[in-house]
Amino acid sequence: MSSSVLATAVSVSPVFRQQLEEVRARYFSRNPDLWPVFRDPAMARIIDVRKSHTPPAERLGIYPDGPALLGQLRAEDHVPDESLAPGALHERLVFAAALSKAWEDPCSVENVVTMPCDPAIHGAMIGALANPNLVYREYSEMAEELERTVVRQIANLVGYDPEEATGIFTQGGTFCNLYGYLFGIRKTMPESLHLGLEYGQDYRMINSQGGHYSNTTNLSLLGVNLAKKTIRIQVTDDHDIDLEDLESQLTACFRLGCVVPTIMLTMGTTDTFGVDRVKPVHDLSQRLCKRFGVTTPPHIHVDAAVGWPLIFFLDYDFDANPLEIDGLTLEGLRANVDRFRELRYADSFTVDFQKWGYVPYTSSLVMVKHRDSMKALEHDPENFSYFEKDIQGQTHLQSTIECSRGAAGLFGAYSAMQYLGKRGYRIMIANGLQNANYLRQRLSETKGACVIAPKNHGPSVAFRLYDPARVKDPVAELARDKELSADPAWRRRIQQHNAYHREVFLRRGKRGLYTNWVQFATHTNYDETDKWEPIPGEKAVFFNPLTDPCHIDAFLARLHG
Numbered sequence: 001m002s003s004s005v006l007a008t009a010v011s012v013s014p015v016f017r018q019q020l021e022e023v024r025a026r027y028f029s030r031n032p033d034l035w036p037v038f039r040d041p042a043m044a045r046i047i048d049v050r051k052s053h054t055p056p057a058e059r060l061g062i063y064p065d066g067p068a069l070l071g072q073l074r075a076e077d078h079v080p081d082e083s084l085a086p087g088a089l090h091e092r093l094v095f096a097a098a099l100s101k102a103w104e105d106p107c108s109v110e111n112v113v114t115m116p117c118d119p120a121i122h123g124a125m126i127g128a129l130a131n132p133n134l135v136y137r138e139y140s141e142m143a144e145e146l147e148r149t150v151v152r153q154i155a156n157l158v159g160y161d162p163e164e165a166t167g168i169f170t171q172g173g174t175f176c177n178l179y180g181y182l183f184g185i186r187k188t189m190p191e192s193l194h195l196g197l198e199y200g201q202d203y204r205m206i207n208s209q210g211g212h213y214s215n216t217t218n219l220s221l222l223g224v225n226l227a228k229k230t231i232r233i234q235v236t237d238d239h240d241i242d243l244e245d246l247e248s249q250l251t252a253c254f255r256l257g258c259v260v261p262t263i264m265l266t267m268g269t270t271d272t273f274g275v276d277r278v279k280p281v282h283d284l285s286q287r288l289c290k291r292f293g294v295t296t297p298p299h300i301h302v303d304a305a306v307g308w309p310l311i312f313f314l315d316y317d318f319d320a321n322p323l324e325i326d327g328l329t330l331e332g333l334r335a336n337v338d339r340f341r342e343l344r345y346a347d348s349f350t351v352d353f354q355k356w357g358y359v360p361y362t363s364s365l366v367m368v369k370h371r372d373s374m375k376a377l378e379h380d381p382e383n384f385s386y387f388e389k390d391i392q393g394q395t396h397l398q399s400t401i402e403c404s405r406g407a408a409g410l411f412g413a414y415s416a417m418q419y420l421g422k423r424g425y426r427i428m429i430a431n432g433l434q435n436a437n438y439l440r441q442r443l444s445e446t447k448g449a450c451v452i453a454p455k456n457h458g459p460s461v462a463f464r465l466y467d468p469a470r471v472k473d474p475v476a477e478l479a480r481d482k483e484l485s486a487d488p489a490w491r492r493r494i495q496q497h498n499a500y501h502r503e504v505f506l507r508r509g510k511r512g513l514y515t516n517w518v519q520f521a522t523h524t525n526y527d528e529t530d531k532w533e534p535i536p537g538e539k540a541v542f543f544n545p546l547t548d549p550c551h552i553d554a555f556l557a558r559l560h561g
């Protein structure tokens with residue numbers, strides 16, 4: 001499908017364009033007439049500076065007295081003795097915010113980060129103002145109801161029973177995934193609550209080689225032996241989990257009476273948007289549990305930190321296509337959305353509002369299909385001596401990893417979803433996907449360029465560049481790069497290619513689009529001993545609401561440096 005589909009031109013319909021401009025003007029413009037919080041003098045100055053869209057390396061130079069302010073900031077070692085009168089702008093405070101990474105620059109396509117929308121900033125500020133602490137109802141009061149409301153709305157979007165489902169806002173997607181591992185550990189090995197993991201019960205954690213690095217940091221934090229107690233399942237050419245390998249590994253575990261606490265899947269990998277299937281994994285788990293008499297099945301957690309907003313399309317009318325999303329994009333979107341229909345088979349999943357949800361940091365939610373999973377995490381009540389006993393049982397207090405939980409992210413997320421609505425989200429998401437497809441299509445027509453995992457029509461575009469003087473057919477060359485071989489000639493050739501692309505990337509600098517270099521953009525095939533190696537490349541992620549095809553054209557004009 002890839003080559004023929006990519007040959008069709010991506011075209012943005014005037015109807016789509018008009019809707020996009022409207023969403024930009026109303027929700028992404030920092031317009032003080034629409035969102036009066038931006039009228040505050042410090043805010044207004046910061047917004048003004050950040051609108052200049054100067055490349056990162058030149059921003060300090062154009063800021064009035066920029067280098068001097070940086071010098072002052074670096075020389076500031078002590079807290080001032082005296083108070084500062086309110087009202088006066090604090091120069092260095094404004095400076096630091098103005099010159100923090102400008103996600104509003106349409107060229108900012110680095111990784112899975114975005115500018116937050118106006119209503120999310122407005123909402124997060126309201127949350128900061130009220131300052132509820134979600135740890136405990138007495139400290140949160142109505143904010144706890146709001147958390148439940150957001151959880152119910154996401155449950156309904158994804159197809160969880162909202163009565164049965166629960167969830168909590170926590171510290172980033174990494175923590176959401178940590179909960180995913182912990183649910184499995186506490187459900188399958190309840191003694192671990194007091195005895196830890198190494199009390200005699202043999203177990204293996206299962207995740208995918210394409211998973212996010214938080215898999216490693218979380219498992220290491222939990223005290224899991226990464227080499228001996230973790231099975232990383234192979235991935236396909238499209239970077240999703242290889243179901244055959246998963247079946248053989250899970251069978252081997254169960255056959256030996258080895259517990260599998262958690263199977264960690266990913267829907268939307270960070271670099272190439274591989275999307276794992278969930279229903280086949282759920283069905284496989286059930287089938288094997290039955291066959292081997294396993295009474296507590298593995299907890300299936302889906303890391304949907306990046307991909308989750310596709311659930312806004314689960315009830316989109318793809319046939320009528322009222323938003324007039326471009327045909328090629330619609331086709332890829334429909335295929336991805338079909339996979340996200342299976343998200344409801346997950347026992348829990350990660351939602352990062354702070355990524356494709358256009359909400360300021362940090363705003364992450366771990367969604368849980370059955371409250372029982374949360375119950376399995378409960379510690380003994382005597383540990384929580386300074387909270388009222390009779391309130392404890394009604395909250396997640398005894399189950400959360402953290403104590404204080406801030407609510408700015410919750411208020412930001414709620415506000416974003418209320419103001420943008422499904423419609424607003426769909427327009428922003430479709431815009432990103434149209435941009436991504438446009439870049440994929442143009443790269444496929446460009447000398448020396450090869451798109452990685454071209455069938456993954458997500459917002460991330462990873463590619464490799466070859467010297468056009470040496471490589472006539474970059475697609476065939478990437479296939480050769482993937483043929484892992486002990487032959488020194490193979491290694492020499494791939495190293496030359498890597499060096500060419502790296503050199504071009506550095507020479508070009510951050511111009512046109514501010515892309516990233518990734519060490520593991522794709523992988524070689526597996527050799528007969530299952531060995532493989534990462535292959536580096538370059539990537540752009542199209543979350544940015546302000547990026548247009550003209551920015552992509554400017555980037556392509558100097559692609560090879």
Ligand SMILES: *Cc1c(COP(=O)(O)O)cnc(C)c1O
Nearest residue numbers: 172173174212214270303305306
């Ligand atoms: C970003 C990301 C994470 C980690 O989320 P944080 O919010 O940065 O902690 C986990 N998984 C995937 C797939 C991600 O892209």
